[in-house]
Amino acid sequence: MALFTFKLPDIGEGISEAEIVGWHVRVGDRVEEDQPIADMMTDKATVEMESPVAGTVLRLAGEPGDQVSIGAMLVEIETEGEASAAPAPSRDLIEAETPGDAAVHEGAGSPEPRGDIADEPEIAAIADGDATTRDHAILASPAVRARARELGIDLAQVKTTGDRVRHADLDAYLLYGQRQGYRPAGRSARRQDEPVKVIGMRRRIAENMAASKRHIPHFTYVEEIDVTALEALREQLNANRGERPKLTMLPLLIVAICKAVPEFPMINARYDDEAGVVTRHGAVHLGLATQTDAGLMVPVIRDAQDRNVWQLADEIRRLAEAARSGKARSDELSGSTLTLTSLGPLGGIATTPVINRPEVAIIGPNRVIERPIFRGRDVVAAKLMNLSISCDHRVVDGWDAASFVQAVRRLLEAPALLFAD
Template sequence: MSNQIFMLPDLGEGLTEADIAQWHVEVGDVVTIDQIVVEVETAKAAVDVPIPFAGTVIELHGADGETLKVGTPLITVSGGSDADATVSATHERYREEERAGSGNVLIGYGTSEDAPLRRRRTGAAAHTVSLAPSSGTSARWLSPIVRTLARENGLDENSLTATGAGGVIVRADVERALEQPSFTATTPAAASSVDVRIPLEGLRKAVADKLTTSRREIPDATTWVDVDATELFTARTQINNALPDHDKISLMALLARLTVAALKRYPELNASVDTARGEIVRYRQIHLGIAAHTPKGLMVPVISDADALTTVELSQALREMTELARDGKLPPARLTGGTFTLNNYGVFGVDGSTPIINHPEAAILGIGRIIDKPWVMNGQLTVRKIAQISLSFDHRVCDGGEAGGFLRLFGDYVENPISVLGRL
């Protein structure tokens, strides 16, 4: 029996590296084929990595927070007598699952071991993983970032309640301890309020890079207008009264539907600029990105072919995306390919914003909070539900006339939504 080295597999979507977010095993543990051994964080999403070998863990090639390149060693295990035959059978089972549409999606294959990598996705086959610590060892450990956060705030690691898999102390455990009324700093570092340095890596680095590119390459401008959203709420109530409980639609779904309707009238905003070829690319389909704040930071999951979906289908897609984003399980493929982004920054309690365009798209539509305000209607002062909407757009793609026309049309749809919601 020889040791086998499992390389970091191809993560798909053109990704070439990943950060180790959390090991689920340690040296000395016995692993089985298909067991999830590590969670890695790419520029797109968090991904669970299963191992195609069975055996005893000999070496982990990287610590928490460390960045590994695709095709470099990830984990070494001692080999089993029938390992090669079992791995081949596993590969074939994965291929059969994909052909049968089981929901287990193959992202790609490793450069040396041809090992499939399973995206985390609702409906995928569950893995039962034993994370009991080896004899004489402790399963309570921290990633470098979380450990630093705890120590900078004077927290004793032994006093923390670990909620992560296998007794891992995660960031939420530290933050929960800091929120306790009984918390007091116990170290000079915390007492003197020293600066905290947080590595710019993983998803946060990807977001920073994209926003920096947007500001550097796109000559953007922003326009905004106040709209009366009272009838939008009325329309939602009327529609939901006619639907079964499992099909009830959200307000965000209505806004997404109105966005798609306005883009059909102004297709020049559903576009991007191909700087290498000096061309404006106007897309036939609308792949709608929804800016979302998640525990891992800003993400923009994409609803593909949103223009082909009914309002109910849009609402169902949004509900699924929200659950996956909240659980940190959005697969990389759901975070790419957008052609236009909708940003509901009103959930943060703000009225307006000048959102940065999600490069390489040409525009982003923003929705502020919807609140009761005085409003003149038919010459009479009354109270209505008012929101400020804004549009940041690439001035290379369209001028203020087209941008203003799109925003005004969208505002008209918000004020009279029934006119465009005939097909549910």
């Protein structure tokens, strides 16, 4: 037998430590060479660590949420031959449970076993307070009976509409007691409290948003834009797109932003507040806020000003798929100079987006709605969209932000200008 200590390697970015997001193994597990053992997160991306040897896991460095220094022990593995039972971990070692497929980034699932064998019906003879056996049997799964014992619930008092007592019946009993079965109008079943540890991507998001609000004096400006002509143009382009990707509103909005930026360079900038330097960027590296199962990520469209609407549509789709599948590279998640955030059909009336620090502005289109407006003396139906922008008031004045949005508005309301040199 031999003891192999797998130390956390330098995984780039000039970092000194990485966070444990989730374990793929636990103490006592047999691992093979190149088998995934842990997900580690740097400031930029999540990296899957693989075992360099085969053997039995003896120790793990910590639990999800803990930080591990570069060069420190991540996993200890017993190698060569059949490994004996792994020793119990020491007091300074916490054995992490193996995360489920959908819980690696967001936390553990339900603590109640509710599947397969645990949910098979079983007849339980329930004793009353005098320890005498009831003259009837209660159908319930082992998991339900175990939960009822923990809660001190007599299953004979629990009403059920099915063939056996289920977890939902216990929930209803806890909520209504003897009045179970009667649910006043407007009332709904109460859920159990669920503590969720803030780790991984969720913690990064929390830290970044808190730092942004703490350091940046935000202000938000909202303008209404008539996109009736733009939507008609988009429909025409999609009708003749051939094999090209379908156009949404975003590629057209990005073209308008890129055309307006040269006149308002303070919008496309990054502020190093420690050095006291604002860098106004010539190229538009547009961050695209993207919701993923792991949380909000911001992949970057490089040199957005050099791309046409079809190229932008293709790049938006590619980056969104990469972010949601966890395959986005580190360089695709950094270096943005201006961010666009959109909730699509959930866009609401207006938003007050939080700036992606160290940028100084973030733009948020809202939902397109159709309603009547006046054109001269006529009342006509129009498609309207509110456009929000949040800016860093240390760098961008309110007049500049409003003027920039008005420039974008002129382009969107006369969409032929989007394709003019």
